[in-house]
Amino acid sequence: MHYAPVPMHIPDGLLSLVVALIFWALTAASVALAIFKTNKTLGEKQIPLMGIMAAFIFAAQMLNFPVAGGTSGHFLGGALAAIVLGPWAAILVMTSVIAVQGLLFQDGGLLVMGANIFNMGIVTAIIGFGLYRSVSGNPNKTVRLAFAGAGAWLATVSAALVTALQLWLSGNAHIEIVVPAMLGVHVIIGIGEAVISVAALAFIEQTRPDLLNAEKSAQQGGGGWVWAGILLSLATVLFSPLVSASPDGLERVADNLGFLSQGVSAPYQLLPDYTIPFLGETALSTIAAGAIGALVVLGVVVLIGRNLRKRSAE
Amino acid sequence: MHADAFDRFHPAESRLHRLNPSVKVALTVAFIISNALLPDAAWLAFAAAWLFLLAANDQSRLGLWFTFRRSLLAAPFALAALSAIFSPLGGALVSFHLLWLNLTVTDVGLLRFASILIRSWLSVQMAVLLVATTQFPDILHALEHLRVPKALTTIIAFLYRYLFVLTDKVFRLLRAREARSAGLPGQKRGGSLLWRANVAGNMAGQLFVRSYERSDRIYNAMAARGYTGQLRTLHPHEIKPSDWNFLTLALILLALIQLTGWIR
Structure with missing residues (x-):
């Protein structure tokens, strides 16, 4: 039997050189930091573990379940890896998976690999681990699994959003088309991802609870991950309605961008221009409304979490 | 495989x-x-x-x-x-006009x-x-020569080495699921979509636990043979x-x- 990859990573040629290099730089810095951090905690034992875990993610992506009409849901695994292995190890694991998919199977380009790793390894690690870590000490299993599921869903959606933005920044796609298209697909894919991740976590908790205890997860990453995860989730939740609420303002941005990205060094000349449309009243009020709404939701979630923690402590 | x-x-x-x-x-x-x-x-x-x-x-x-x-x-x-x-x-x-665009x-x-x-x-x-x-191992060595961190290339080498082992496991899991999913012609097999996703999740969890325990055994076996965190090659790769x-x-x-x- 042959592994037939479903191309879902950005191939070469779809991102402009500047965007590709910026994301390579971000990714390289994160990976270097991840190597430093994992070396400190576990040493040489970590390397075979992460290698096998990378093979696990790769192989688990072949697990599919029939959805409807011949299509099937797939498992991506970034959030699950971050929850079980910790964010730093997960970044290295996902980097290796994406590197092999790009190098060996041409699923994803080489020049844009930095962007692919950023989207599917780093964004998913921040959101998946950050949200789970915020409740990892919670004794209530349902709460932990719910946050893990929310993390897996949001990680998928954020990765899609960031991908869409990269395409737009490269001047190769229109924001009012590519963002809703990518989000529309991944909002649904994310549900499958969330269900599989939650079921897998529940299984792991039952068979190897030692792999998922609270101290371990605190050791793997500090509270900064929680904040990063919440901020990134907020950014995703805020930006998505913004695009659909004020396509006009963003269309103008896209027009400016499309115009300027005909030149090679587009993003530099652009920044002054493209802040202006964001100041439009409708866009600003959408952001504000979204921010308030998201903060309310967050507050409710935190309060519920506190209460649950207190109750179980009594 | x-x-x-x-x-x-x-x-x-x-x-x-x-x-x-x-x-x-x-x-x-x-x-x-x-x-x-x-x-x-x-x-x-x-x-x-x-x-x-x-x-x-x-x-x-x-x-x-x-x-x-x-x-x-x-x-x-x-x-x-x-x-x-x-x-x-x-x-x-x-x-042309498409939806709201x-x-x-x-x-x-x-x-x-x-x-x-x-x-x-x-x-x-x-x-x-x-x-x-x-x-593929030569590409990994090339990447090392091009200053890609050794930790990363070694992880990728492990991934490459064990991918087929775990893929075999995935196919066994899929075959086991198939074998237990008998159904009458014309009738829907299995439960709801959620149930199916849940089954896939349990398979992923099982694969994870098995892989994790395997990595322990692999490390012990390699440590017993003198592994210090480096993979070596006899190929000089001189330009x-x-x-x-x-x-x-x-x-x-x-x-x-x-x-x-x-x-x-």
Whole structure:
């Protein structure tokens, strides 16, 4: 039997050189930091573990379940890896998976690999681990699994959003088309991802609870991950309605961008221009409304979490 | 499944196969960067880049059209660039209305979309050629020589080594599920969508636990044999003068391609 990859990573040629290099730089810095951090905690034992875990993610992506009409849901695994292995190890694991998919199977380009790793390894690690870590000490299993599921869903959606933005920044796609298209697909894919991740976590908790205890997860990453995860989730939740609420303002941005990205060094000349449309009243009020709404939701979630923690402590 | 189930290496006796892997990796990346740098609608330069690719194919002795067959892999994703045809610049060709959007296809937009497709298509082919002429462990050593951190290349080496083992496990899991999912013809098999996703999740969890425990055993076995965190190779991978010549020639050709792209 042959592994037939479903191309879902950005191939070469779809991102402009500047965007590709910026994301390579971000990714390289994160990976270097991840190597430093994992070396400190576990040493040489970590390397075979992460290698096998990378093979696990790769192989688990072949697990599919029939959805409807011949299509099937797939498992991506970034959030699950971050929850079980910790964010730093997960970044290295996902980097290796994406590197092999790009190098060996041409699923994803080489020049844009930095962007692919950023989207599917780093964004998913921040959101998946950050949200789970915020409740990892919670004794209530349902709460932990719910946050893990929310993390897996949001990680998928954020990765899609960031991908869409990269395409737009490269001047190769229109924001009012590519963002809703990518989000529309991944909002649904994310549900499958969330269900599989939650079921897998529940299984792991039952068979190897030692792999998922609270101290371990605190050791793997500090509270900064929680904040990063919440901020990134907020950014995703805020930006998505913004695009659909004020396509006009963003269309103008896209027009400016499309115009300027005909030149090679587009993003530099652009920044002054493209802040202006964001100041439009409708866009600003959408952001504000979204921010308030998201903060309310967050507050409710935190309060519920506190209460649950207190109750179980009594 | 065999250990080489995922290998994309096509053995042949050729100059490209013998070329130093670091040079090959560097040239592949250089070719892809060169494509990304070419301006839109630089047809002459695109043709030159394609000739460069054909020459490389020829050098590999795998046949002129070897990379062509696997080159349409990236096509589905290229649809993401489809919206580039609605570029606001240039003259309008066709206008239509879709849901809440007013869309106008422009000539500049069409040229841009075509250019993106060509760049993507050329780049994928060179990457196909790289893995067809270089064994995967050699690519990893090349990456090490090109200053990719050793921790990362070693993890990738482990991934490559155990991928087929875990893939076998996945196929066994899938076969077991299939065997337990008997159904009458014309009747729906299994439970709801949620239930099915849950089953897949349990399979993923099981695969995880088995892989985790396997990694423990692997580490113990390797530590017993003197593993200190480094994988070694007997292959020296030195860059010979002929490799330098090849590299220089190829880079000059790429520079010429850039020149044809930018001079009108």
